[in-house]
Structures are given as C-alpha cells and as structure tokens.
Amino acid sequence: MTATHRLPFRIDAVDPWSGARATTLTTLHGAVETPIFMPVATQAILRHVDTTVATELGYQVLLANTYHLLLRPGTEVLQAFGGIHPFMKWERSVLTDSGGFQIFSLPNHVSLSEERARFRSYVDGAWIDLSPERSIEVQRTIGSDIMMVLDHCVSSTSDLATTRKALELTTRWAKRSLDARADSPQAIFGIVQGGCFPELRKESAEQIVALGFDGYALGGLAVGETKAEREDTTELAAKLLPATQPRYLMGVGTPSDLLEAVRRGMDMFDCIIPTALASQGVCFTSRGKLDLRRGVYRLQETPIDPLCPCSTCSRFSRAYVSHLVKTKEPVAAQLVSVHNLTFYRRLMARMREAILSGTFRELYSKEAELLDSDDVDYPPVGPRKERE
Ligand SMILES: [Zn+2]
Structure with a gap:
C-alpha cells in the first residue's frame, strides 16, 4: 500500500526509540506537516476565536463537521459560497468528520438501519437521513480537503457482539462512502473501529485497509475507555495501518494523550479540549494544567505561562x-x-522538531509527567521538583 495520487505523503523521519513519525502530506490546499493537531471548527468556526487566529498561530488544518453543517447553515449556503474555505475565510486545509460520531453521541435522536442513520434536526425538528452517500455528497459540497467515511461508532465499553456488529456495518458503509467519492479530487480516509478488543481492531483494520483509502483513522476511542486501554489500542492499531499513509487518531486528546499517541506512531489529531476548557478558564502550560477559577491566582502578576509567546501571556x-x-x-x-491553541500548536511543533532531530526520547522523558500534572494539589509557583 502506498501514498495515493490524491494525497501525496512523505515520511520525513521516524524516531528509532519509539516509532514516532514526522511526515508531510499534501492536500488541495497545501502541505500539512505531522504530527499535527487540528483545532475543531465544528460549525465552520472555532469556539471563541475566528479563523484569523488559527492562521496566525500557523495551524494547517481545521476540522469541521458534516452533520452540524448540514443542519446549519445548510448545503445551499455552502454551495453559494463555493465551499467552506471562502465561507469561513480559511485558505489552508479542512478535514470533515462524516457525522458518524453524532450517531453515537446523539443516541436519543437517531434510528439506524443498514441503509442510513436518521436524526431529528436540533434546528427545526425535521427528520434528516444520513447515508454514506449523503454524507459524502455533503462533504463534497463543503469542499473539504480530507473527507471521512460514514462510520458506526459505539461506546468503547460495549460488549464484543455489539462492537463486532458496528465494525461490520462500518466496513459496508466505508465501501459505499468510497464509491460515492467517485471522481472528486478530495481525499478520503477510512475509519477502523473495534473498541478495545484487539482481535476486532485487527479484523476492522484488515477490512478497511483492503478497500484502499488515502489515509486511515482510529475511531471509537476517547469514548469511555481508560487511558491505559486507549494507549494499548492505539499502539496495536498503529501497527495494523500502512506505514506509507497518514494515521489519524480521532477525538484525542489532552496534551499528555497527544504525546503518548505520537510516541505510538499516530500522525493526526483533533479534539475540542483546548477551546472547550477555555470556556471554563482551564489553561495548559509548560508546567501542567491551571484552573483560573481557583482563588490562588487572585494576586499573581505572572502570565498564564511565562514561557508562552501568545498575545494573552504577553499582555495579561x-x-x-x-x-x-x-x-x-x-x-x-x-x-x-x-x-491554549498556542500551547497545542507549539507542543506539536516541538514534537515534530524532536523527531526530526532524533531527540524525541529526551522530549518524552521531560514532558510525560509535566503534561499530566495540574494545580489542584499545590500552588503553581515553580517546577514540581523544586517544591517537593
Ligand atoms: Zn499564552
């Protein structure tokens, strides 16, 4: 299996200690350097900030959601504007999730058959049918650089029979999604399901890879399993995917999750965390997580992270x-x-730099514990070691 003509892919370096990779893929909107974090712009907008911020911070891919864009603003608006790029004034790449995750996350609003999922619109209450063909049709109208197949995601704590049934439907829908792409120049990724059952992940990966996609995603993680289960499944699944194509871990994660997943050979990530936690005043820093709702910050003149060059830290x-x-x-x-978006961007850039320069192991040893720490047990006045 090799890189496809729709998504040229180059491996820039592989870390000999861990298998972490630095790669470059080229979409319709330019080069994308991995490991990469893709901020979530579900409704064609990042939460709290517009796309100018993502451009200034050097982000190369935003993630938008087919299901939400189908409901609002609707395909006729995206069609009128010539797709999502001119609509949200974003000149770099866009990856669209297929709506598969909403089949899982909105269980009270869905009926599922072999043919399609049926949702009730949260905008006007109308019933919406989402089949693999419809999902790809909408993603073609959105004009994303990378489309995702419609998949059936179940909780990672589901039993074996339920998980197997979901992965089998995912394979049949993956084939229909791929056929629906037809002559579109947009790339499309297959999604491997199978929960935390190694034998099911293997089965799913074999079936999906055999169909021949431009890249491969791991779905069904960060939906109820433990961190250890997530890491074990990621490690196993990364080995089941072709080395010569991009590997995308969907919906993950915290800075610590990203470090662990890059270590296990994954290339692409998305998560709502940096902007969702910002709503609560929770920040990521070079010394772990801070919760600004806590009283201990009331008199602190230091910026959120003294090592951060962002416009917030340089002023306030x-x-x-x-x-x-x-x-x-x-x-x-x-x-x-x-x-937070600055922190995530810099973290990924540092990981890429370390992989290229052969120092990923040093970075990992230094950061693994720090990224996982938070301010609950101590006032954030110095590195943890100095205080203990
Ligand atoms: Zn900052």
Missing part, C-alpha cells in the same frame, strides 16, 4: 485573566483559547 497577568473568568466575561474564553 494570571490575576487579570482569572478575574475575567470569574466574572464570566466572554473575552476570558477568547483570551484562554488563544493561549
């Missing part, structure tokens, strides 16, 4: 941003989002 103190968080000013979420 923890005390001030914490004050805005507590008074529930919308601009607080904006300031923290800019910071």
Whole structure:
C-alpha cells in the first residue's frame, strides 16, 4: 500500500526509540506537516476565536463537521459560497468528520438501519437521513480537503457482539462512502473501529485497509475507555495501518494523550479540549494544567505561562485573566483559547522538531509527567521538583 495520487505523503523521519513519525502530506490546499493537531471548527468556526487566529498561530488544518453543517447553515449556503474555505475565510486545509460520531453521541435522536442513520434536526425538528452517500455528497459540497467515511461508532465499553456488529456495518458503509467519492479530487480516509478488543481492531483494520483509502483513522476511542486501554489500542492499531499513509487518531486528546499517541506512531489529531476548557478558564502550560477559577491566582502578576509567546501571556497577568473568568466575561474564553491553541500548536511543533532531530526520547522523558500534572494539589509557583 502506498501514498495515493490524491494525497501525496512523505515520511520525513521516524524516531528509532519509539516509532514516532514526522511526515508531510499534501492536500488541495497545501502541505500539512505531522504530527499535527487540528483545532475543531465544528460549525465552520472555532469556539471563541475566528479563523484569523488559527492562521496566525500557523495551524494547517481545521476540522469541521458534516452533520452540524448540514443542519446549519445548510448545503445551499455552502454551495453559494463555493465551499467552506471562502465561507469561513480559511485558505489552508479542512478535514470533515462524516457525522458518524453524532450517531453515537446523539443516541436519543437517531434510528439506524443498514441503509442510513436518521436524526431529528436540533434546528427545526425535521427528520434528516444520513447515508454514506449523503454524507459524502455533503462533504463534497463543503469542499473539504480530507473527507471521512460514514462510520458506526459505539461506546468503547460495549460488549464484543455489539462492537463486532458496528465494525461490520462500518466496513459496508466505508465501501459505499468510497464509491460515492467517485471522481472528486478530495481525499478520503477510512475509519477502523473495534473498541478495545484487539482481535476486532485487527479484523476492522484488515477490512478497511483492503478497500484502499488515502489515509486511515482510529475511531471509537476517547469514548469511555481508560487511558491505559486507549494507549494499548492505539499502539496495536498503529501497527495494523500502512506505514506509507497518514494515521489519524480521532477525538484525542489532552496534551499528555497527544504525546503518548505520537510516541505510538499516530500522525493526526483533533479534539475540542483546548477551546472547550477555555470556556471554563482551564489553561495548559509548560508546567501542567491551571484552573483560573481557583482563588490562588487572585494576586499573581505572572502570565498564564511565562514561557508562552501568545498575545494573552504577553499582555495579561494570571490575576487579570482569572478575574475575567470569574466574572464570566466572554473575552476570558477568547483570551484562554488563544493561549491554549498556542500551547497545542507549539507542543506539536516541538514534537515534530524532536523527531526530526532524533531527540524525541529526551522530549518524552521531560514532558510525560509535566503534561499530566495540574494545580489542584499545590500552588503553581515553580517546577514540581523544586517544591517537593
Ligand atoms: Zn499564552
């Protein structure tokens, strides 16, 4: 299996210690360097900030959602604007999720058959049919660079029979999605399901890879399993996917999850965390996670992260941003989002740099514990070691 003509793919370096990869793929909108984090712009907007921020921070891919865009603004609007890029003023790549995750996450609003999923619209209550063909048709109208097949995701704690049934439907829908892509120049990724059952992941990977996609995603993780189960499944599944194509871990994760998944050979990631936690005033820093709702920041003049070059940290103190968080000013979420998106972007760039320069093991040893720590047990006044 090799890189496809729709998505040229190059491996820039592989870390000998871990198998972590630095790669470059080329979409219709340019080069994408991995490992990469793709901020979530579900409704063609990042939460709290517009696409200018993503451009300034150097993000190369945004993730949008087929199901949500189908309901609002609707395909006729996207068609009128010539797709999502001109609509949201974003010149780089877009990956669209297929709506498969909403079959899982909106269980009270769906009926499922071999043919299609049926949802009730949260906008006007109308019934919406989403088949593999319809999902791809909408993704073609959206004009994303990378489309995803419609899949059937179940909870990672589902039993073996339920998980097997879902992965078998996922394979049949993957074939229909691929056929529906037809002559579109857009790339399409297959999705491997199978929960935390190694034999089912293997089965799913074999079936999906045999269909021949431009890249492969792991679905059905970060939906109820433990961190250890997620890491074991990721490690196993990465080995089941072709080395010469991109590997995308869907819906993951925290900075610590990203480090662990890159270590296990995954290339692409998306998650709502950096902007979703910003709504609560939670920030990621080079010394772990801070919760600005806590009183300990009330008088702190230092920025959220003294090592961060973002526009929030270069201007404002923890005390001030914490004050805005507590008074529930919308601009607080904006300031923290800019910071968190800067943190994620820099973390991925550092990982790529370390893989290219052969120092990923050093980076991993230094960061693994720090990224996982938070401020609950101690006041954040210095590196953890100095305080213990
Ligand atoms: Zn910052």
